[in-house]
Amino acid sequence: MKRKRRVKIKIHRIIILIVALLLLLFGVKLLIDSITGKNENLPVEGPSVEEPIKEPEEETTGHSDAQENPQDKPETPGEEPKEESKGEDTPEDVVIVENPEAIDVLVNRTYNLPDTYVPGDLVKLTDVPTVLSNPEVNQMRSVAYEALKQLFTAAKDEAAYDLYARSGYRSYNTQVSLYNSYVANHGQAAADTFSAKPGQSEHQTGLVMDITCEAMNFQLDDTFGDTEEGKWVSENAHRFGFIVRYPKGKEDITGYMYEPWHLRYLGVELATDVYESGLTLEEYFEQ
Numbered sequence: 001m002k003r004k005r006r007v008k009i010k011i012h013r014i015i016i017l018i019v020a021l022l023l024l025l026f027g028v029k030l031l032i033d034s035i036t037g038k039n040e041n042l043p044v045e046g047p048s049v050e051e052p053i054k055e056p057e058e059e060t061t062g063h064s065d066a067q068e069n070p071q072d073k074p075e076t077p078g079e080e081p082k083e084e085s086k087g088e089d090t091p092e093d094v095v096i097v098e099n100p101e102a103i104d105v106l107v108n109r110t111y112n113l114p115d116t117y118v119p120g121d122l123v124k125l126t127d128v129p130t131v132l133s134n135p136e137v138n139q140m141r142s143v144a145y146e147a148l149k150q151l152f153t154a155a156k157d158e159a160a161y162d163l164y165a166r167s168g169y170r171s172y173n174t175q176v177s178l179y180n181s182y183v184a185n186h187g188q189a190a191a192d193t194f195s196a197k198p199g200q201s202e203h204q205t206g207l208v209m210d211i212t213c214e215a216m217n218f219q220l221d222d223t224f225g226d227t228e229e230g231k232w233v234s235e236n237a238h239r240f241g242f243i244v245r246y247p248k249g250k251e252d253i254t255g256y257m258y259e260p261w262h263l264r265y266l267g268v269e270l271a272t273d274v275y276e277s278g279l280t281l282e283e284y285f286e287q
Contacts, residue, residue, distance in 0.1 A: 164214075243264055
């Protein structure tokens with residue numbers, strides 16, 4: 001009896017020792033991750049992932065006093081630079097686009113939308129499956145929405161894939177709230193890698209839709225590009241006037257992380273040209 005009891009005690013001690021070692025290893029891993037800055041909980045947003053939150057009261061910006069500079073106009077479609085007032089919030093290398101309603105307007109860290117711009121032809125997404133209940137993001141410009149419906153129908157008819165619209169139009173003020181919340185939670189340096197500053201988000205154009213599928217649990221993640229639905233979208237979106245705006249390996253050009261879910265409407269002809277060129281929109285316009 002004593003021998004059996006001793007064996008049980010030894011086994012019990014061994015189990016306790018193993019658990020202690022596992023806890024120690026887990027603690028070491030957490031320490032290493034904190035030192036190296038690894039954070040698997042950062043949003044994978046780029047300029048598009050987040051869900052809109054309640055808009056704050058309108059804020060003033062450095063854009064309102066901008067004046068047109070006729071001597072230095074870029075050849076990029078839809079863009080006429082303005083000489084910025086020397087406000088604290090407006091870098092000198094940023095220009096405010098003159099034609100934000102242009103289908104081919106380029107919006108990025110350099111070319112910004114006016115803070116007052118709201119597309120005049122926004123329509124509700126009534127004929128495609130959506131994910132969020134927020135009425136603002138369930139909108140697109142009418143021409144882009146008609147194309148999105150065709151894309152979703154083709155995915156279903158040609159490949160039996162069900163696509164879902166998650167986030168479309170977002171106002172300037174919504175982007176203010178989103179960006180500021182990310183800066184507060186993660187710091188500006190980190191926030192700038194996955195969130196667009198106000199005026200720099202393509203969502204404000206009304207020409208963008210973030211899409212997802214059931215295989216992604218209706219979330220936005222770069223693994224969408226590895227799903228059958230994501231592969232089909234990447235290869236066929238141009239047929240309906242869309243491009244994957246932030247492709248893999250082009251982060252240093254677009255300024256944002258790879259976003260296989262972020263579709264930008266350009267019209268069939270331009271979208272096909274950009275797709276076949278293998279270039280980003282920035283590179284295409286610089287040719």
